[in-house]
Amino acid sequence: MEHLEHRQKVTIMIAIMAAMLFAALNQTIVGTALPVIVADIGGMDYFSWVFTIYMLTTSLTAILVGKLSDTYGRKPFILVGIGVFIVGALLCGTSVNIYQLIIYRGIQGFGGGMIMSTAFTAIGDLFPPRERGRWQGLMASVFGLSSVFGPTLGGYIVDTFKWNWVFWVFLPFGIVAFIMIYKMFPNIKSDEKTTVDYLGAIILASTITPLLLAFSWAGETYAWDSAVIIGLFSWSVVALSVFVYVEQRAKNPVIPLHLFKNSIFTISNVSGLLMGMGMFGAIMYMPFFIQGVMGISATKSGFVMMSMMLSMVITSTVGGQLITKTGRYKVFAIAGLLIMGIGMFSMSQMNVDTTLIGAVRNLMIVGLGLGLSFPVLTLTVQNAVDYKYLGVATSASQFFRQAGGTIGVSIMGAIMNRIMTNEMQSLSISSGQTSQLDTVKAIEDPQVLMDPDKINQIKETVPNEMLPVFNQVIDKVQIVLSTALGGSFLFGTFVLGVALVLILFLKEIPLRMTNKTDEESANENTHEGNVQESEATV
Template sequence: MEHLEYKQKVTIMIAIMAAMLFAALNQTIVGTALPIIVADIGGMDYFSWVFTIYMLTTSITAILVGKLSDTYGRKPFILVGIGVFIVGSFMSGTSVNIYQLIIYRGLQGFGGGMIISTSFTAIGDLFSPRERGRWQGLMSSVFGLASVFGPTLGGYIVDTWAWNWVFWVFLPFGIIAFIMIWKMFPHTKTKAKTSVDFIGAIVLALAIVPLLLAFSWAGKTFAWDSAMIIGLFVWSTAALAIFIFAESKAKNPVIPLHLFKNSIFSVSNLTGLLMGMGMFGAIMYMPFFIQGVMGMSATKTGFIMMSMMLSMVVTSTLGGQLITKTGRYKIFAVIGLVIMGIGMFSMSLMTVDTTVLGAVRNLILVGLGLGLTFPVLTLTVQNAVDHKYLGVATSASQFFRQAGGTIGVSIMGSIMNMIMSDKMSEMAAQSDDSLGNLDGVSALEDPQVLMDPDIIGQIRQGVPEQVVPVFNQLIEAMRGVLSTALSGSFLFGTVVLGTAFILILFLREIPLRLSNQSTEQKPEEAKKSS
């Protein structure tokens, strides 16, 4: 599709961006609304799974679809992806408990994986590596804009209407995106018929799922040194070894192992994994601080979170333009990770006394860094491999980023719950039990009530006037507990981003190719360009 007229390419990109906008809006709208949803249907202990299952199914689907789309074309998969995503979104709004919500979010993830994988790969089909920087930046801006309006609208919906509409409000946009892709996107496929490596995909899933369960349960449901957790880690390691063996023998492997011999491919994807751990941690847990610690409503939380995404839109757009203009890209990733790391560290220093201005400043820093780094890592991977591996390489990039998010959200959730549990136990031991016999006060044993100011207000009304000061002290103490727990999670994110910064310094920068017809550089050419 590289030789299509420019006007036709732009038209196709509009259709792709419409599909990406639909998926991104449905993903980002949940973050701000989830504390209220959890307060209604329960399941604080399984909170992280609402995001984790989505990222898990997205990751597995994206990596398989990337390989299939190299053979059968992008169009069928993006259409099926939109359809599955629409069904998952509708069903999520019908959830009556946390378990149903997790299942339906998993279904959304299957559709989201298809949309994300084919959308970013299509950019590589349409434009040469030198031109892709601009479009990768614009695609990241679409996600950023969705992240601006999504949380704000999500907060408004749960504050004004029923939370179910968080999942239903954008369904018409999904139908429009489906029609646009159907009409505008050309269908292309290779003539060669190849086998599908379903065994590799299944074994890969069997390696990821136990790893995810281990990080989710360790320190909360089971001790880190328990037989269950150790067994899950052993299972995951064994499955990974089997996966590597299976891929080395497969005719058409889901992830060609020889790609990892390319240092640019390996460094970029490992950096993406680490960046995903920090990025998704900030997006998912910052609303808990704003609502639970600062006491803001869901709507106000959305406006505060908007600062992070707006700054991301600015730097992703400008960064993409500069990459296309200069042909340089490594410097943007390096600067981006430094800024993002500073922002995450600043988040770890937040307390109950943190002002709205302080929270916004920290979010802007994370957003600025994220916007600079986000488009680069996909571009480097696409530029480093031959065009026939474009789909699988792009999907691998998305997979590692989503996998990082899956692991990061689970670990940060585990850290938050462990610290919160220890602090709540200490607080209970030191309590004078002045409120212990009053109706409704027992609900304060669960910190999730901090996410719903209405519940706190109802409990306060039932407290005798002379005991209200003690009640207020208890609420402030609980906010302090939640703040401390979240600080631990954000500090972990800081360490992860610091590691990503060190790793990106080893990224070898090679010239951006001027045509998709170019093959991989020969070793001697690569040495000259490094």
Template sequence: MEHLEQRQKVTIMIAIMAAMLFAALNQTIIGTALPIIVADIGGMKYFNWVFTIYMLASSITAILVGKLSDTYGRKVFILTGIGVFIVASLLCGLSANIYQLIIFRAIQGLGGGMIISTSFTAIGDLFPPRERGRWQGMMGSVFGLASVFGPTFGGYIVDTWQWNWVFWVFLPFGFVAFIMIWKMFPNPEQNEKQSVDFLGAILLTLTIIPLLLAFSWAGQNFAWSSPIIIGLFTWSIIGLAAFIVVERRVENPVIPLHLFKNSIFSISNMAGLLMGMGMFGAIMYMPFFIQGVLGISATQTGFIMMSMMLSMVLTSTIGGQLITRTGRYKIFAIAGLLIMAGGMYSMSLMSVDTTVTGVVRNLVFVGLGLGLTFPVLTLTVQNAVEHQYLGVSTSASQFFRQAGGTMGVSIMGSIMNMIMGRKMANVSAANDFEETSELQDPQVLMDPNQISSLAETSKVPSAQFEQMIFSMREVLSQSLNGSFLFGTFILLGAWVLILFLKEIPLRMTNQPAKKEEKISS
């Protein structure tokens, strides 16, 4: 599609961005709404799975679809993804408990993985690497805009309507995106059909799932040294070993292992994994600080989170334009990750005395750094491989970023719950909270109405009740501090990796790269 007229390329990109907007809105809107949803249907112990299962499902789907789209074209997969996403969104709004919501979010993740993987790959089909920076930046801006309006609108919905509408309100966007892709996206060229590496995909799934479960349960449900945690890690290692053996022998592997011989491919993906851990951790856990610690409503939380995403849109757009003009990209990733790490460290210092201005300042720093880094890591991978590997390399980049988000949210959730459990036990013992069992769970902080109801019905004197609420806010704040500090070290690790990234010229065409730039097989 590189040789299409510019007007037709722009029209196709509008359709792709419409599909991305639909998926991104449904993904970001849940952030500020989740505390209220959990307060209604219960299951705070499993709240991180609402996010984690989506990331896991989309990661596995993206990596398989990336390879398949290299053979069968992008159009069929992006249309299928939109259709699955629409059905799953409808079902999410009908969830009666946390378990149903988790299941339906998994189905939603399958559709989301198809949409995101094929969308970013299509940019590589339409434009050569030198021109992709601008469009990668615009795609980042689409996600950023969705992240601006999604949380804000999500907070407004749960404050004024039923939370179910969080999943239903953007369904019309899905139908519009489906029609636009159907009409505008060109049909794929007939390529030689290849066998599908289903065994490799299954083994990859069997590697990731036990690893995720181990990180989610360790320190919360089971000790790190418990047989079940050790068993899960062992299972994951065995699955990875089997996956490598299979990928070396099959004719058409789901992830060609020779790609990892390219240092640009490997370093970019590892940095993307670490960036995902920090990025999604900030997006998921800041609303818990704003609502639970500061006592701000879900709607206002959305407006506060908007500062992070607006700054991301700004630097993503500007950074993408500068990459296209200058052909340089490494400096943007170096600066972006360092700024993100600084913002995350500032988050780890927040307390019950932190002002809204302080929160906004920290979010702006994270957003500025994220916007500079976001377009780079996919671009570096696409530029380092031959066009025949465009789909699988792009999906691998998305996979590592999504997998990082899955692991990061799980680990940060485990850290938060571990610290919270220990400190809450100390606070309860010191203040004799046993008379009011409801105030032994910081979950009540997420719902102002529940706090007001408890204040009216509690037999505890009002002064003591206020002290209990304040103590729980302190516990939640300190627990989140530990999670954000972990995110700081993770982002610094990504920054160190980027320092070793080799910067090669951005190609001016999608034709095969020069010999010295090819990935050796």
């Protein structure tokens, strides 16, 4: 699609970004609205599945659609993805119980996975690698903007209107994007006649599903050493072995394993996984510090977190422009991971005396680094593989980043809980009064610190003469939570440090000025030379 006029390319990209914003906002807006939704339809014991099922279906669909779109073109999948997502959103708003909501969110996930996979790949269809930097940066800014406005908008909607509108308010965006893409997006199919690797797809799903479930449940629903978690990990290992065996013999593998022999492909995806661990860990656990340690309300906490995402939007946009202008990208990945690591380390050093300005500063540093590195890793993968593998390479990049988020949140949560448990035990042992021990047990859950109403309810049961003791315990528990979160952020720093070391070994090859590979360009030049030679002879 490089031959299209620039105006048509820009119009198509606006439609794609509208579809991405539609999907991303529907993902981020649910978080603040879910407590109200659950209060209305019930199912508190199953509310985590609203997120888990979406994550599963999105990840599975994204990795599978990548290869299929290389064969059948992007247009059918992005249109089907938008259509399925619209239907899922419409159904979510009609849910009367938690089970329906979970099923409908799963449907949304299938559509979201198609949109995510094909949207980033479409950039590669429309523009050569040298021009993709600015568009990758703009796509990253779409995620940042959805993370900024989604939670706040979700809270406003449930406070002002019925919660159903959380799922319905953006439906017009999806419909407009569908019409624009249908009319303007050309569909280019592969000329090769190939078969679909159904067996590989089934085995891949059997590998990914238990793995993501294990990391989602470990430390929360089940203990890390429980039979369920060990069984899920064991199943994934066996399924992965079978998958490798099958893919080595498949005529048209769903994930060509030879791509992993490409050091750029492998280093970029492993680095993306590690970056995802740090990114999602910061997004997930920084609110614990803001609300639990600093005592800031949930609403204000959302505004504090905006500082991270807004700084990400700025650097992803500027960084993408600079990549396109200079043709260099490795330096931006190195700088981004270094800055992000510094910000994460600064977060690990925070304590109960940290000011709001200090917390915002650290979040901005993480966001600045994230914005620089976020667009690069997808670009390096796309630039390193043949055009016929563009879809599967891009979807693999997206999957590794999202899987890294799931893994990172789980591990950092386990670290936080372990430190919290150890610190609370030492706190209880050092407490000499029985009444204080009882109070410690009542507020030892860090979640309580983020619920002022819950703390006030407990405080009302405490005799007046024990209020100083109660306040002292609250202070000590805040210190414990701060220490526990510091350990989690220190792990995030280590992970980002490993990613930085890996990026140093990333081979930087020139960004191609065309989607044609060097071999294709050479063959084309040879053909033109032969034609000219023949004409000269005649």
